[in-house]
Amino acid sequence: MEKPGRFGPYGGQYITETLMNAVMELDEAYNKYKDDPQFKEELKALYRDYAGRPSLLTFAEKMTADLGGAKIYLKREDLNHTGSHKINNCLGQVLLAKKMGKTRIIAETGAGQHGVATATVCALLGMECEIFMGRLDTQRQALNVYRMELLGAKVHPVDSGTATLKDAVNETMREWTRRIKDTHYCLGSVMGPHPFPTMVRDFQKIIGEEIKDQLQKAEGRLPDAVLACVGGGSNAMGAFYDFIGDESVELIGCEAAGKGADTPETAATIATGRVGIFHGMKSLFCQDEYGQIAPVYSISAGLDYPGIGPEHAELYRSGRAKYVPVTDEEAVEAFEYLSATEGIIPAIESAHAVSYAMKLAPKMGKDKILVVNISGRGDKDVAAIARYRGRDIHD
Amino acid sequence: MIRIKDAFNGKKAFIPFITGGDPDLETTGKLLTAMQEAGADLIEIGIPFSDPIAEGPVIQEADERALKAGCTTDGLLDLVKSLKDKLTVPVVFMTYVNPIFSYGTDRFLERCADAGICGIIVPDVPFEERDEIAGSCREHGIELVSMIAPTSENRIRSIAKEAEGFLYCVSSLGVTGVRQEISTDVGSMIKTAKEVSDIPCAVGFGISTPTQAHDMAKVSDGAITGSAIVKIIAEHGRDCVPYVSDYVRSMKEAVIKAS
Numbered sequence: 001m002e003k004p005g006r007f008g009p010y011g012g013q014y015i016t017e018t019l020m021n022a023v024m025e026l027d028e029a030y031n032k033y034k035d036d037p038q039f040k041e042e043l044k045a046l047y048r049d050y051a052g053r054p055s056l057l058t059f060a061e062k063m064t065a066d067l068g069g070a071k072i073y074l075k076r077e078d079l080n081h082t083g084s085h086k087i088n089n090c091l092g093q094v095l096l097a098k099k100m101g102k103t104r105i106i107a108e109t110g111a112g113q114h115g116v117a118t119a120t121v122c123a124l125l126g127m128e129c130e131i132f133m134g135r136l137d138t139q140r141q142a143l144n145v146y147r148m149e150l151l152g153a154k155v156h157p158v159d160s161g162t163a164t165l166k167d168a169v170n171e172t173m174r175e176w177t178r179r180i181k182d183t184h185y186c187l188g189s190v191m192g193p194h195p196f197p198t199m200v201r202d203f204q205k206i207i208g209e210e211i212k213d214q215l216q217k218a219e220g221r222l223p224d225a226v227l228a229c230v231g232g233g234s235n236a237m238g239a240f241y242d243f244i245g246d247e248s249v250e251l252i253g254c255e256a257a258g259k260g261a262d263t264p265e266t267a268a269t270i271a272t273g274r275v276g277i278f279h280g281m282k283s284l285f286c287q288d289e290y291g292q293i294a295p296v297y298s299i300s301a302g303l304d305y306p307g308i309g310p311e312h313a314e315l316y317r318s319g320r321a322k323y324v325p326v327t328d329e330e331a332v333e334a335f336e337y338l339s340a341t342e343g344i345i346p347a348i349e350s351a352h353a354v355s356y357a358m359k360l361a362p363k364m365g366k367d368k369i370l371v372v373n374i375s376g377r378g379d380k381d382v383a384a385i386a387r388y389r390g391r392d393i394h395d
Numbered sequence: 396m397i398r399i400k401d402a403f404n405g406k407k408a409f410i411p412f413i414t415g416g417d418p419d420l421e422t423t424g425k426l427l428t429a430m431q432e433a434g435a436d437l438i439e440i441g442i443p444f445s446d447p448i449a450e451g452p453v454i455q456e457a458d459e460r461a462l463k464a465g466c467t468t469d470g471l472l473d474l475v476k477s478l479k480d481k482l483t484v485p486v487v488f489m490t491y492v493n494p495i496f497s498y499g500t501d502r503f504l505e506r507c508a509d510a511g512i513c514g515i516i517v518p519d520v521p522f523e524e525r526d527e528i529a530g531s532c533r534e535h536g537i538e539l540v541s542m543i544a545p546t547s548e549n550r551i552r553s554i555a556k557e558a559e560g561f562l563y564c565v566s567s568l569g570v571t572g573v574r575q576e577i578s579t580d581v582g583s584m585i586k587t588a589k590e591v592s593d594i595p596c597a598v599g600f601g602i603s604t605p606t607q608a609h610d611m612a613k614v615s616d617g618a619i620t621g622s623a624i625v626k627i628i629a630e631h632g633r634d635c636v637p638y639v640s641d642y643v644r645s646m647k648e649a650v651i652k653a654s
Contacts, residue, residue, distance in 0.1 A: 291497025
């Protein structure tokens with residue numbers, strides 16, 4: 001039998017002994033509460049009354065007509081409170097932590113989306129909150145630092161390593177080993193040691209469940225393809241999960257290729273990485289010949305991570321999902337296209353999925369349907385895109 | 396053949412740690428023989444890793460310096476092998492699982508055995524994931540050192556039962572680095588381990604002064620010091636050898652007094 005927390009050969013619990021009892025306690029608590037009717041009811045109420053779920057499924061009529069192929073639907077996670085899918089996971093984990101008697105939440109953040117969502121839920125549920133963010137990212141996303149502080153969180157800039165997302169994860173893990181008893185680590189993606197990849201996926205799978213339900217009402221059938229961007233992979237796992245058993249539905253993850261998957265300035269893990277063991281899990285990682293984790297690059301700070309969640313690695317291995325690289329330039333063009341065509345400014349992360357939809361839709365028949373998960377809204381990216389286009393605008 | 400248990404043969408052991416390749420491999424080579432002469436009973440060499448999650452800032456920076464200076468797993472293995480005849484105390488590697496896995500676990504351990512390495516310490520391979528490397532370790536005669544921490548509690552017995560070489564007792568919560576005081580009841584952790592195994596127990600994390608080394612050796616079979624030595628290396632660079640020797644000598648004396 002497969003060990004718990006394994007997805008084929010991937011997953012596991014590769015962490016220090018100091019944290020082992022903490023993750024086992026978390027696993028036990030998660031198993032206890034995930035089927036508890038009261039917990040489920042409380043979480044459902046928070047999703048509905050606080051996050052604004054269900055999020056809309058919007059038919060992109062102009063985009064569909066313009067591209068001339070498959071019908072395109074957009075899953076609007078950008079309309080959630082705090083502006084992305086991250087809130088789904090934070091509500092689940094912080095509520096669980098509270099049930100476990102924890103009073104303090106720590107979390108990593110890249111662009112700040114997960115940090116803001118965590119700080120928001122901590123404010124709501126009355127938890128102490130500390131966020132670890134790479135020094136470079138605190139400078140790139142200064143507004144989000146202030147936003148987290150406004151929500152009552154303490155933000156720690158991280159100077160070690162490359163001073164970006166992976167280093168923020170390192171530092172949050174280190175902080176967890178310093179103080180465990182009252183503290184829960186609210187990991188932001190479907191990664192890390194078991195039970196995080198499973199638990200975070202479960203808190204995000206509502207995305208795919210809603211897509212299925214909403215499309216059934218609109219079209220009376222399943223989609224032909226579901227597209228989502230992939231960094232660690234939480235919005236994609238959430239969008240894919242309910243469709244894994246539906247063989248006719250193609251699942252496509254869009255990775256950040258940065259300046260190109262054939263250049264060193266990339267974060268496309270499936271395209272360029274190989275099997276490794278890092279951040280608590282066996283999965284695919286960008287690394288050198290000696291297993292040193294590679295510095296990665298993408299215009300999108302949310303996809304700027306050198307690994308991918310273990311369940312994605314398994315979906316890739318088994319061939320159930322496919323993964324495609326999308327460059328900065330392609331993502332920026334899609335960002336501009338969706339804004340001008342549908343009046344929806346997507347997060348630059350989500351724009352990676354929009355970009356591949358623009359390539360794919362014209363090749364599909366008009367009787368086909370594809371769904372793109374718009375994992376977040378793009379307000380946070382406007383200044384950076386302006387700078388990319390040569391306009392000197394700052395937050 | 397040298398074994399880890401030789402370090403604890405009827406005496407309390409002092410175990411220094413250095414990051415391999417910091418500031419360069421040549422200095423690492425000199426440090427290994429100098430520390431042996433100064434009384435080290437067992438030596439831990441860290442294979443530098445880009446993301447050492449169990450380390451505090453001092454060893455993180457040493458890893459960065461070593462990698463920047465071009466230290467690789469192959470370079471370190473070659474160095475240790477070249478000193479095989481000079482090193483009479485057991486030597487172990489401390490590193491993270493990805494450098495091992497990525498090198499090819501079996502190939503790595505084969506090369507370790509060839510270089511005269513006695514054991515490995517891999518902090519991100521806990522008891523539940525030992526199978527990842529334990530089989531290859533056995534095959535090549537490399538002992539896989541287990542760790543217990545202040546949070547281990549009910550896990551201590553199962554870990555101690557399977558432990559090989561020595562049991563690494565983590566003195567405190569948090570990462571490696573110098574601490575003012577150690578507040579954990581290390582003695583009772585070790586007592587629990589000794590109920591199920593006669594394996595030697597050495598204490599590490601936060602030990603920097605002779606008094607701390609003495610106190611920890613008093614309740615265990617030895618004391619491990621890393622960050623305090625790495626700090627001396629950071630301060631003196633290539634000229635660090637005599638300073639490290641003096642320090643090792645003072646720590647060793649303190650540990651002997653605990654016997």
